[in-house]
Amino acid sequence: AQSVAQPEDQVNVAEGNPLTVKCTYSVSGNPYLFWYVQYPNRGLQFLLKYITGDNLVKGSYGFEAEFNKSQTSFHLKKPSALVSDSALYFCAVRDLPDAGNMLTFGGGTRLMVKP
Amino acid sequence: DSGVTQTPKHLITATGQRVTLRCSPRSGDLSVYWYQQSLDQGLQFLIQYYNGEERAKGNILERFSAQQFPDLHSELNLSSLELGDSALYFCASSVKAGQETQYFGPGTRLLVL
Numbered sequence: 001a002q003s004v005a006q007p008e009d010q011v012n013v014a015e016g017n018p019l020t021v022k023c024t025y026s027v028s029g030n031p032y033l034f035w036y037v038q039y040p041n042r043g044l045q046f047l048l049k050y051i052t053g054d055n056l057v058k059g060s061y062g063f064e065a066e067f068n069k070s071q072t073s074f075h076l077k078k079p080s081a082l083v084s085d086s087a088l089y090f091c092a093v094r095d096l097p098d099a100g101n102m103l104t105f106g107g108g109t110r111l112m113v114k115p
Numbered sequence: 116d117s118g119v120t121q122t123p124k125h126l127i128t129a130t131g132q133r134v135t136l137r138c139s140p141r142s143g144d145l146s147v148y149w150y151q152q153s154l155d156q157g158l159q160f161l162i163q164y165y166n167g168e169e170r171a172k173g174n175i176l177e178r179f180s181a182q183q184f185p186d187l188h189s190e191l192n193l194s195s196l197e198l199g200d201s202a203l204y205f206c207a208s209s210v211k212a213g214q215e216t217q218y219f220g221p222g223t224r225l226l227v228l
Contacts, residue, residue: 034216043117043205044219090158101146101212102171105158 002027004093006106013081013113021076021109023091032094033074034103035065039087047089050074061085081113118142119220121206127226133194136223140187140208146170147189148209148217149181153202164189165212196227 003026013019025031032051036044048059055067065076074091088110092103118141128134140147149161160173164183175181178196183189193200203224207217 036219043119043221044207045117046216046218049216101209101215101217102148102160102163102173103150103217104160107157 002093002104004091004104004106006089006091006109008109009107010110010112013111015083015113015115016080019078019081019085019111019113021089021091021111023074023076023106024072025074025091025093026072027093031067031072031074033065033067034092034094035059035063035074035076036090036092037087038090038108044090047076081111083113083115086111086113117218117220119206119208119218121204121220121223123223124221125224125226127228128196129228130196130198132196132227133192134196134225136191136193136204136206136225138189138191138206138208138220140189140206141218144208144210144218145187146209146212146215146217147183147187148207149175149189149191150205150207150219151202152205152222153199156202158205161191163212170212193225198227201225201227 005024034049035047050057050067058064088108091106120139122137145166148163152158161175163171181191203222205222207219209215209217
């Protein structure tokens with residue numbers, strides 16, 4: 001079975017500092033990985049995805065993620081955090097192809113960026 | 116704005132009742148997905164429809180059912196509601212049924228009293 005782990009419930013970072021939100025995954029085949037962000041009282045917004053190709057994926061709002069096959073990780077990064085980046089971040093993996101396109105989500109990491 | 120719409124935004128009902136949640140996918144998207152977000156279970160996939168047919172099923176209770184109509188909008192029916200069904204229900208859509216990106220609606224917050 002596919003699974004995703006986000007080992008940190010919360011990440012605190014000062015505005016202007018780099019941020020990293022961690023994600024590790026377990027799949028039986030090739031991983032299709034996604035990051036979404038959820039602001040209070042809003043739906044999930046797509047940030048970026050890795051399907052194949054370059055291990056460094058660039059996404060919306062200056063975010064990027066690094067795919068590391070040997071460490072089975074897909075950490076989300078941003079060089080300089082903004083207070084407005086404070087939100088709940090979810091890593092997700094696409095399940096087996098013959099089971100449709102359903103996403104398995106991690107538990108989420110709350111990012112707090114302090115001025 | 117993702118282009119996925121969900122109604123209603125909020126729903127308050129009593130145990131034992133039945134409710135219907137509605138979702139309109141982005142223009143041109145053929146696949147619709149339903150997810151449940153709760154404090155204890157996190158974000159869980161419920162069911163997927165592709166062009167009117169059920170494509171995949173996740174942890175969906177037998178009391179819950181869904182369908183996708185010819186105009187591609189979808190409805191999630193929740194019956195014999197229990198307190199534990201209180202959650203945020205998201206609909207998402209994608210172009211096809213493969214590894215395309217899923218775009219999420221704003222959700223329907225259900226409170227069962």
